[in-house]
Amino acid sequence: MEAGERKHILITFGRSFLTLNLARLLAAAGHRVSVADSLPIAVSRYSKAVTGFHRVSPPKYRPQEYCREIAGIVESEGIDMVIPIHEETDILSMMAGLFPPTCDLFLSDFETEDMLHNKLSFQEALQNMGIPTLKFASIAGPDDIAGLDFDTPFAVKQAYSRGSQRVYKAYPGDTLDQLTFDPTNPWIAQEWMEGDRYCTYSICRDGEMFAHAAYPVSYAIDGSSCLTFEQVEHPGIEAWVRDVVKRTKFTGHIGFDFIDHPERGLHTIEANPRATSGIMMFTPEDRIDRAFFGENEELITPPTGRVRMIGIGMALYGWRKDSLPGNSFRRFLRDFRAADDVIAEKGDMGPAIMLIPAYTNILRNSIKYRVGLAGGFMHDHEWDGHQI
Known part of the structure; x- marks a missing residue:
């Protein structure tokens, strides 16, 4: 692929708001975007940014079929790059040999993906690198x-x-x-260490970081699943991520969860070697498509001062006292009105209109797999260390 040319990109896990926002960013940069999912009603399918939708097998339960189907789409549709979003990343990395050399599978080798995904092996790897751990x-x-x-x-x-x-x-x-x-x-x-908590999202190739976002944990479900996102400058976090990405020669997108203690300094809780919510902070003007192909020379970061939110999540959970320390309904209303929704977008309202049917699909998943709504959202795309 030549630098700057229009590409055909396949993004997995089409039900995710991360996929939706990434599709919009890539389409705005002139690329053709297709998505895949095991559910028939996935919000990104109804975005004007998406030109093709492919229903595939659930990767958790039919991993070999899933990988072969994704590889088949690559062949039949002339896909230039596959960007996995959730834990299907690990499954695809195990069967990367199915994909033709003409397709850029945006991930690292299985050993690296597995080491980062496994919370225990990740801490052991940090120790081996001489990096302080909890x-x-x-x-x-x-x-x-x-x-x-x-x-x-x-x-x-x-x-x-x-x-x-x-x-x-x-x-x-x-x-x-x-x-x-x-x-x-x-x-x-x-x-368990108290301190200021931050999450990150970075786009990397061959151990180099091409885009990076960092945001404090503010409104969140159970203190972990963030509902609002605002870019902050944290040089210590940026340097830490650069160092680990370089040492692991990582390719893909990755997020880390940090605690910054006033006396003990910066420590990471875990790594997420896949897309994280930070992708939703970028704008079309940032041109993060360049980062996926390693074309930019200066690090791409989201604009500061802009707050984005998962509107449906804020409406369901943001008003609760346990979603934010010191929360009040008045504060929630103020912050809700000030933030931009990541789903509803002027000129591309299809995903917002289809939210209820999409969540009905997810509810069926919850009942089928006997998990909660949050679990039903991602359960069939999870990977828990079982070899294919």
């Missing part, structure tokens, strides 16, 4: 619980997990009887 320990079975030596509160979560799943706040001496064990997916106990 105190952590592996819990592979009941015997490991008795051996924990934390003297302060700590978080307990599975090595392969995501925001839709519960994180337990535990205390020294807790028996953790609620844990069940999967030999391919151990638990990690990780020091």
Whole structure:
């Protein structure tokens, strides 16, 4: 592919607002965009930015079929680049050999993707690189619980997990009887540290960072799934991400969750080697398509002073007291009116109009897989360490 030429790009996980916003950004830059999803009603399908929709198998339950179907779309549609959005990234990386050399599969090799996705192996990798980490320990079975030596509160979560799943706040001496064990997916106990919390999103190629966004955790569901996004300058975070991306020679998009402690400094909680909400902070004028192809020389960052929100999420959760420390209904109304919605966009209202049918599909997924609404949104695109 020549620099600057119009490309045909396939984005996965079409139900996601991240996919919708990325499709709009790429289409505004002149590229042709298609999307794929295992659900028939996906919000990005109804965007004017999208020229083609492909229904595919659920990657969690039919991974080989999914990868072959994506590779088939690449061949039949002349796709120049595939940009995976969620944890289907790991599955595609295992079967990258299916894709022709003419297609740019925007991800790293499986070993790198897996190391970053696995919350335990990621912390171990940071230690090996000499980067300070929060105190952590592996819990592979009941015997490991008795051996924990934390003297302060700590978080307990599975090595392969995501925001839709519960994180337990535990205390020294807790028996953790609620844990069940999967030999391919151990638990990690990780020091619970207070401080200013930030999330990031970066677009990288061959260990170089071409676009980067950082935003504080403000309105959020259960303190983790952010509902509003505003770019901030944090040189320490930018330098940290550059360093790790370079050392891992990472290609793809990636996000990190950070805590900045006033005395102990910056620590990362986990890595998300896939798209994160930071993609929704960029504007068409930023031309982030250049970052995916490694064409820009200066780092692309979103504009400051602009607040974006997931409007439906804010309406459902943002007014609650637990969505923001010190929240009030008056404050919520003020902030809701000041933010720009990431779904409804003038001249492209199809996705907003189709929200109710789309969420009806997701509700069916929730019932089918016996998970909550948040879990139903992503459950069939998750990967928990089971080899294909």
